[in-house]
Amino acid sequence: MTAGRPSLVIVGAGPRGTGLLERIAANAAELYGGSGLDIHVVDPYPPGAGRLWREEQSPLLWMNSEAQDVTMFTDETVDMAGPVLEGPTLDAWAGLDGRTFADRPRQGAYLRWVYERAVAALPPGIRVHRHACRALRVSGPREGRQQVWLEGRPRPLLTDLVVLTIGHLDAELDPEQSRLAAYATEHGLVHLPPDFTADSDLSALAPGEPVLVRGFGLAFVDLMVLLTEGRGGRYEGDGYLPSGREPILYVGSRRGVPYHSKIGYGLEGERPPLPRFFGPAEVDALLARPERFDFRRDVWPLIEKELGFAHYHRLFTAHPERTRVAWSDFEEKYAAVSGAEIQALVASAVPDPADHLDLTALDRPLDGVRHASYDDLQDGLRTYIEEDLRRRHDASRSPDLAVFLGLLSVYGQLVRLGDVGPWWHGFFSCVASGPPGPRLRRMLALSRAGVLRFIGADMTVTAEDGVFRAGSATVPGATVEARALVEARLPHPTVERTRDALLRELYADGAAATPEGLLAVDPADGRVLERSGAPHPRRFALGPHTDARGSGAFTRPRTGGPAFRQNDATARAALTFLRALSCRVAA
Numbered sequence: 001m002t003a004g005r006p007s008l009v010i011v012g013a014g015p016r017g018t019g020l021l022e023r024i025a026a027n028a029a030e031l032y033g034g035s036g037l038d039i040h041v042v043d044p045y046p047p048g049a050g051r052l053w054r055e056e057q058s059p060l061l062w063m064n065s066e067a068q069d070v071t072m073f074t075d076e077t078v079d080m081a082g083p084v085l086e087g088p089t090l091d092a093w094a095g096l097d098g099r100t101f102a103d104r105p106r107q108g109a110y111l112r113w114v115y116e117r118a119v120a121a122l123p124p125g126i127r128v129h130r131h132a133c134r135a136l137r138v139s140g141p142r143e144g145r146q147q148v149w150l151e152g153r154p155r156p157l158l159t160d161l162v163v164l165t166i167g168h169l170d171a172e173l174d175p176e177q178s179r180l181a182a183y184a185t186e187h188g189l190v191h192l193p194p195d196f197t198a199d200s201d202l203s204a205l206a207p208g209e210p211v212l213v214r215g216f217g218l219a220f221v222d223l224m225v226l227l228t229e230g231r232g233g234r235y236e237g238d239g240y241l242p243s244g245r246e247p248i249l250y251v252g253s254r255r256g257v258p259y260h261s262k263i264g265y266g267l268e269g270e271r272p273p274l275p276r277f278f279g280p281a282e283v284d285a286l287l288a289r290p291e292r293f294d295f296r297r298d299v300w301p302l303i304e305k306e307l308g309f310a311h312y313h314r315l316f317t318a319h320p321e322r323t324r325v326a327w328s329d330f331e332e333k334y335a336a337v338s339g340a341e342i343q344a345l346v347a348s349a350v351p352d353p354a355d356h357l358d359l360t361a362l363d364r365p366l367d368g369v370r371h372a373s374y375d376d377l378q379d380g381l382r383t384y385i386e387e388d389l390r391r392r393h394d395a396s397r398s399p400d401l402a403v404f405l406g407l408l409s410v411y412g413q414l415v416r417l418g419d420v421g422p423w424w425h426g427f428f429s430c431v432a433s434g435p436p437g438p439r440l441r442r443m444l445a446l447s448r449a450g451v452l453r454f455i456g457a458d459m460t461v462t463a464e465d466g467v468f469r470a471g472s473a474t475v476p477g478a479t480v481e482a483r484a485l486v487e488a489r490l491p492h493p494t495v496e497r498t499r500d501a502l503l504r505e506l507y508a509d510g511a512a513a514t515p516e517g518l519l520a521v522d523p524a525d526g527r528v529l530e531r532s533g534a535p536h537p538r539r540f541a542l543g544p545h546t547d548a549r550g551s552g553a554f555t556r557p558r559t560g561g562p563a564f565r566q567n568d569a570t571a572r573a574a575l576t577f578l579r580a581l582s583c584r585v586a587a
Contacts, residue, residue, distance in 0.1 A: 042150065370474060408559055
């Protein structure tokens with residue numbers, strides 16, 4: 001670090017830190033004409049990819065988005081003050097078919113290239129210094145230089161600004177997990193708590209032994225892959241040929257079903273004109289309330305109407321033969337009604353119930369469903385997955401794609417509201433961020449081969465009689481016993497339970513948090529909020545550990561990218577601050 005030169009520390013060099021660096025490079029010519037700037041990038045994992053997307057992981061693990069839907073670059077749809085600097089999507093950069101689900105090492109290589117391109121695009125006076133270690137603590141006065149303490153180093157980095165882009169984090173065990181872990185230790189069982197599956201040690205899961213798995217989302221898909229193909233099994237046609245090294249997986253969750261399949265076709269024709277019922281004006285009204293809004297009471301009805309509008313706009317304009325009235329008539333009446341009146345309007349105008357949007361059924365398809373035995377449930381759930389695959393790959397059901405676009409639009413608005421609680425994120429993931437179709441087809445093959453067994457919805461787990469025991473509401477009275485339990489979901493770190501020392505210390509030092517334990521930030525530019533409500537002038541944060549988290553790891557091209565907007569706002573705020581500081585130093 002050169003004395004007298006302004007400096008910035010970015011903690012976290014994964015996709016979010018890389019995106020911020022790209023925006024700094026894009027805005028530097030306009031906003032920073034200083035005598036120089038040192039940018040310190042701190043991360044023990046490779047820059048660009050970070051921990052989750054690093055190139056050194058199994059190529060059996062895929063991206064959860066088609067290659068054409070992954071970009072690190074802005075376009076004209078992003079509402080930002082900085083310049084657009086276009087760049088290739090993953091498929092264009094890698095020379096892949098756009099509909100391919102690339103493996104994660106390939107994505108890691110793309111991210112490394114983006115990072116290197118961003119560094120190369122910086123003006124000559126801006127230098128980047130990489131520190132391949134962890135940041136442990138940030139200290140320093142509000143109006144003075146900050147100290148960033150690094151692992152294994154006796155002296156801190158002195159810096160003018162700090163931006164935390166630390167991504168997904170590990171968490172301490174919650175009380176239930178602690179009890180289960182202690183029981184496993186006492187009775188010689190295996191308990192794997194929530195973790196990033198690629199980092200989990202799965203060697204304790206023995207071949208042929210039953211394993212209870214709680215969680216049916218994307219972490220389960222990774223687990224399924226690593227314990228089957230990862231142990232030498234292979235697929236032939238619609239079947240699976242076991243290697244004999246696989247455990248028997250018994251999977252359940254709150255919903256009891258996997259997330260809905262990725263949609264397997266593109267949109268042709270008119271896009272739904274969004275936002276319509278949940279846009280900036282509605283968010284402004286919610287933020288202007290003197291009392292805190294309630295998500296289910298105040299926000300969810302607006303979202304329901306917005307998603308319904310997207311669905312029926314597509315149905316009436318692309319498939320008018322399945323409706324009874326003109327779109328203009330339906331739209332006028334739809335705008336004027338709410339709640340049960342919407343259901344009555346839809347029933348009168350759309351004859352086939354299969355064309356009605358039922359968000360409750362999408363979220364909880366097994367509610368009220370009962371099976372007499374686990375064997376019956378296997379047949380029933382395979383039929384459910386097969387039907388989901390058919391529908392999500394049938395372009396005549398394109399209102400489903402319109403709802404997906406509606407969900408993206410809603411997420412872009414919700415960022416301004418901050419922390420809306422965990423339910424929404426789970427709903428979004430289930431409907432809009434499920435696995436690729438091929439993964440569900442392989443799930444079916446594993447089920448038919450007896451390697452995978454379904455437990456059902458509202459899964460319960462107890463530890464008694466020296467084993468773990470699981471049951472569900474779907475098969476009343478039935479249970480499954482095993483000596484191994486895997487919690488197949490990502491950790492949910494709060495500022496108090498995170499294993500990240502820096503974030504814990506930041507909270508202890510006075511940073512504000514939401515009721516759900518997310519770091520509270522100023523939605524305008526990402527400055528960390530103090531408990532007084534004032535933004536800290538020298539500390540910023542971006543990413544899933546904040547209440548301004550976005551809808552996914554990466555942004556689809558031409559969708560307005562809230563993460564791009566946030567990165568640009570933070571980059572511009574940082575450069576403006578540092579430019580003023582540089583001028584004062586020069587004077």
